[in-house]
Amino acid sequence: MALGRSLVIARATAPSTYAAVCVTEARSITINNELVDITKPDCTDPTAKLASASQYGIQKFSVSGAGAYVNSAAQKAVIADAVAQTVTEYEITVPDVGVFVGDGLLSSTELSGDKTNELQSNFSLELTGTVTFTPAA
Secondary structure (H helix, E strand, O other): OOOHHHOEEEEEEEOOEEEEOOOOOEEEEEEEEEEEEOOOOOOOOOOOOOOOOEEEEEEEEEEEEEEEOOOOHHHHHHHHHHHHOOOEEEEEEEOOOEEEEEEEEEEEEEEEOOOOOOOEEEEEEEEEEEEEEEEOO
8 A cells, every 4th residue: 555645746956866845744646638529420411419529638737735834955946946937847756656757837836824833835836848657667
């Protein structure tokens, strides 16, 4: 059984070198495959029942992390990337599944807190361009 906390989001610090972004509570990767409707009516019998036909369109990889803010170089770099709108390579390791690598655009970063709890940090990023996937052995 793979533990959810084993899903690691890491930011590139140099080519092929990554630093884990410490995410204390929740992390996820979503693969969204847009479907394009290519249904066409039967030209010889336009009144015939239509059968749905689709093909893949745009594929989108969304990554998110949430939890207590951890004062680390990687966490600070993520926030700096969001402020400067910097494109940085990320590596997402999903236990028993594999590793996804691609350039990340931070779509949102939130820092929040109340008077009695720890500072919280939430971020969402989209992998852009070609995303490589290496299946787990």
